[in-house]
Amino acid sequence: MDLSFTPDEERFRTQLRAWLADNVPRQWRSPSFWSTVSEAEAFELRRDWERVRYRAGFAGISLPREYGGRGGTPGMQAIHDEETARARVPHSVNQIGLTFLVPTVMAIGTDEQKRDIILPMLRNDVIWCQGFSEPGAGSDLAALRTVGVLDGDEFVVTGQKVWTTNAAHGDKIFTLVRTEPGSKRHHGISMLLIDMHQDGVEARPLRQMSGASEFGEVFFTNARVKVTDCLGGVGNGWSTAMLLLSFERGASGLAQYTAFRSQFDEIVAAAGAEQIDDPVLRQRLARRIVDLECLRYHAMHVLTQVEKGGELGAESSLTKLQWSQTHQQLWETFDDLLGPEATLARPRPDADMRSMHREAMWSRSVTIWGGSSQVQRTIVAERVLGLPR
Template sequence: MDLTFTPAEERFRVELRAWLADNIPPRWRSRSFWSAIGAAEAFELRRDWERRKYDAGFAGISWPREYGGRGGTPGMQAIYDEETQRAGAPPTVNALGLAFLAPTVMAIGTDEQKRDIIGPMLRNEVIWCQGFSEPGAGSDLAALRTTGVLDGDEFVVNGQKVWTTNAVYADKMFALVRTEPGAQRHRGISMLLIDMRSDGVDARPLRQLSGASEFGEVFFTDVRVKVTDCLGGAGDGWSTAMLLLSFERGASGIAQYTAFRGQFDEIVAAAAAFGRTGDPVLRQRLASRIVELECLRYHSMHILTQIEKGAELGAESSLTKLQWSHTHQELWETFDDLLGPEATLTRPRPDADLRGMQHEAMWSRSVTIWGGSSQVQRNIIAERLLGLPR
């Protein structure tokens, strides 16, 4: 495991850090700013931020130059993840496209798909959402029932997707659709690229306990999708999805560690404000969170070292997803412990604005579900890494 970066990578850090300092408004660094403005305004601010990053040369850090990227090293990507988190930069509005769909298209897309998808995505002209989960197919993704019936050179799609991030804002969706009638489980599934403005697409927001509506449900009624808008080949959607999910689960974890370390400091500051720093039980819980965070950091550097050596992560990506999701969840459970029964109140402390922290605590309940639930990850680890029987 290599814990260092090259001189060129450190020069990139200095350049990026200076640009972030000059371009992030101080008010953006406050949780209360983002929780106070409307969701639509927040989305547009973040979308414009992505455009400015692209114009400045800080988009697609590790993407090949042929696709409009910077052609940087995995170390530069890790530094980008670390520094943007540390600077309080807003999260991307196009994460599902940039982090997961784009590398999949680069790997297995047709020349036309690479031309039409990658550039507009990097320039933030097209926002993508992911259509995997359905009302009866969440962790058991192979149970999906949305169908695509071939009609000439088009698929006619009918069905429903749910828990779709940015469904009401997205321009397009990459969706798993059952395109071979009668096929069971993992067979006969295709990944279709669907225009969200097509006739028959109805995206509706889902209001969460936190008050946010970042998720949506999407209904398809006789939606027509060209055969050429199938990624990875008709009937091969399951293997395409597993490739895509390996990118989702297998990032080094540097960004997560940096974000969680800052969140830990927020929780400690809240404990001090509430006069709880002398509580031995709370102190022990906070100490345990630090240990877990540092374990995540070292694991993240191990994964980064493997990526730099050209290793294929495969099933090992499930280890990363399992570790960071539980680290995040346990961190915010400690925040709930700090508030006690008052954690259920809209305003638990009249003298402190905790809305942003409460939203993060509520959001943390989801991270062991999306991207493959922890139960699924443990099965993958048991079968493919440890060789245990099914």
Template sequence: MDLTYSPAAEEFRVDLRAWLAANIPARWAASGFWASLDEDEAFDLRRDWERRKALAGFAGIEWPVEYGGRGGSPAMAAIHDEELARARGPRSVNTLGLTFLAPTLMAVGTPEQKAEIIGPMLRNEVIWCQGFSEPGAGSDLAALRTHGERDGDAFIVNGQKVWTTSARRGDQIFTMVRTEPGSSRHRGLSLLLIDMHAPGVEVRPIRQMSGVSEFGEVFFTDVRVPASACVGGLGNGWATAMLLLSFERGASAIGQYTDYLRAFEEIVRVAKALGRDGDPVVRQELARRRVELECLRYHSLHVLTEVEQGRDLGFASSVTKLQWSQTYQGLFETFDELLGPDAALVRPTADVDLTALRRESFWTRSVTIWGGSSQVQRSIVAERVLGLPRGS
């Protein structure tokens, strides 16, 4: 495992850190700032800031220059995530497009799709959402029922998606549709790109326990979708979706480590404000979470070393997803235990505004589900990495 970065990567860190210092107002980094804003106001601020970051050359770090990226190394991408978290930069509003769709298009998209979609996505001119989950087809994606019937040079799409992140603000959606009549399970599926403003598309926000509406339901009623909006080949949707999802787990969790360390430090301050910092049980629990964070850090550096040396992570990427999600969720379980019954209340406690931390705590309940549940990840690691026999 290599714990150092190349001179070129460190030079990039210096440039990025300087840009972040000049472009993140101090009030943005204050605890609770983003939680204090109206959802739409926060979204617009983040969208414009990320656009400016892309124009300055600090987005798409590993992307080829021809697509508007920087053509950098995996180490530079890890430094980007680390410095962004350290500076408390705003969360991306276009994560689904940037993380999933863009690299998929680079790999299997048509020349027209690459030219028309990737650049505007990087500059946040077009916001993308993902339509995979359906009622009755969550973890079992192959059970989806949304279908598209061929009509000349288009598909007529009908169906429903649920738990669609950023559905209310999405301009486009990449979604799985059954395009072969009579097909079932993994056969006859296609990945289609659909305009969220097209006639027949309806979005209904889902209000979460935190009070925000990050998710939504999407209904398709006789939506006309050009056949050219198919990615990866007609009927080849399952393989395309697996390629797309392989980008989700990423090469390293350096950025997550930095972000979670910030949350840990805030939780320690809460313990002090509540007068619990002298409680030996609380201290032991906090120490355990700190150790888990350091384990995540060193695993992330190991993974980064592997990628930098050109090794394919393959199924071992499931270890990273499993580790960061469990570490993150565990950290906020400690936060909830610290507050006791008050953990479910979004209001100040002991003269400390915990709105942002409580919202984050609510959010962490989902991280061991999306992107492949922890149960699925453990099965992958057991069968594909450790070679254990499959249970009956």
């Protein structure tokens, strides 16, 4: 495992850090800022600022220049993720597409798909969302029932997706569809790239217990998509999805470590001296620090493997398990420290902790989406450790 970056990568860090200091609005650095604006306003603020970042050359760090990227190394991408988290830059409005779809397109997409998908996404001209889960097909994704019937050079798609991030803002959706009549389980599935601005596609928001509407549900009623808008080949949807999920589950942990470490400091500050002096709670805080440092070292291990040209494969499930459990346990410690006050949106008149309350609520979901912890443990047992079924 290599814990260092090259001189070129460190020069990139210095350049990026200086640019972020000059361009990230000062008010964004307050943890509570985003709780003071509406979801619609927050989306537009983030979208406009990301266009500024793209024009400055700080988007698509490790992507080839021919597709609008910077042509940097995996180490530069990791530094970018770490420094933007440190500067409290909000998540991209195109996070789903950039983190999961783009590397999949780069790996197995056609030249036309690379050209048509990547640059418009970097400029935020096209917002992508992901349509995997369905009612009755969540962790058991192979139970999906959305169907696509071939009609000439198009598929006619009918079905429903749920827990679709950014559904309300999505221009296009990459989604799993059963395109082979009568097929079962993992067979006969294709990953289709569907225009959401057409008759036959309806997106409805879903409000979460935190009050946010980040998710939505999507209904397809005879929506049409060209056969050429299939990623990975017709009938190869399951293997395409597994490749995409390896990028989702194995995404750089350095940004997560940096963000979680800041959250830890905020939790300690919010708890106050009386709670911190409790020896049992201090033990729990110490355990969280150990968890966070383990996450950092694992992130460097993964980055080392990527820089050597290795593929994440099933080992990406280890990353998903580690960061999601670490994040959830961190906010469980928040609950322990603040007690009943942790469940209130504004627990104290002298401290606006709405953002912390929302993060605590959100943390309940991270061990479910992207493959539940139970599913990830099964993958690790069978495909990494080689244990019998």
